[in-house]
Amino acid sequence: xxxxxxxxxxxxxxxxxxxxxxxxxxxxxxxxxxxxxxxxxxxxxxxxxxxxxxxxxxxxxxxxxxxxxxxxxxxxxxxxxxxxxxxxxxxxxxxxxxxxxxxxxxxxxxxxxxxxxxxxxxxxxxxxxxxxxxxxxxxxxxxxxxxxxxxx
Numbered sequence: 001x002x003x004x005x006x007x008x009x010x011x012x013x014x015x016x017x018x019x020x021x022x023x024x025x026x027x028x029x030x031x032x033x034x035x036x037x038x039x040x041x042x043x044x045x046x047x048x049x050x051x052x053x054x055x056x057x058x059x060x061x062x063x064x065x066x067x068x069x070x071x072x073x074x075x076x077x078x079x080x081x082x083x084x085x086x087x088x089x090x091x092x093x094x095x096x097x098x099x100x101x102x103x104x105x106x107x108x109x110x111x112x113x114x115x116x117x118x119x120x121x122x123x124x125x126x127x128x129x130x131x132x133x134x135x136x137x138x139x140x141x142x143x144x145x146x147x148x149x150x151x152x
Contacts (some may be wrong), residue, residue: 010039018045019056020113022082023089026145029110052114059117059127063092063139066132070140083144091139096120099134 011017014037023029024036024045033048047053064076067088071080080088093110100119110116124130 006040006042010044013037013039014044014046016047016050016053018047019053019060020089020093021045022086023093023110023113026086026090028090029093029113031113033114049114055121056113056117059121060089060092062127062132063135064088066136067092067139070136086144087142088139090144091142092135094142095135095138096130098138099123099131 018024018031018034020029020031021044024031024034025043031047033052035046035048037044037046047056064080068074068076071084071088073080073084090110093113093116096116097110100116100123120130121127
């Protein structure tokens, strides 16, 4: 399937794309509102709630902007390259998990993104009051999967 054709089909079958799709597809997080599906030979994730998807989108936009300095980027106009996007998504989720002092912090898996974001917004009385500087420490610390050594 041609890439442009794939993208067009993807967006037509997935109008409410999960903004944390990369972290979910990396098998390091889950969400109670996520719906997984397959298209061609790829996996996609949609959100079953428009309201939750908008909340996640708004929060991830702020997280990307706050991560700009930590990632040594001058400008963020949307999704980042794959590796950096996974780093922002997973590092931020782990940072929120640590802030909320949820048991099992050492575990590098997030069991419910929606619940985690909801708890953070409630605890800090709004997105604008979340201590993003503490979350950015986890973004910097997060390391994605290492590349496998090539066999000769």
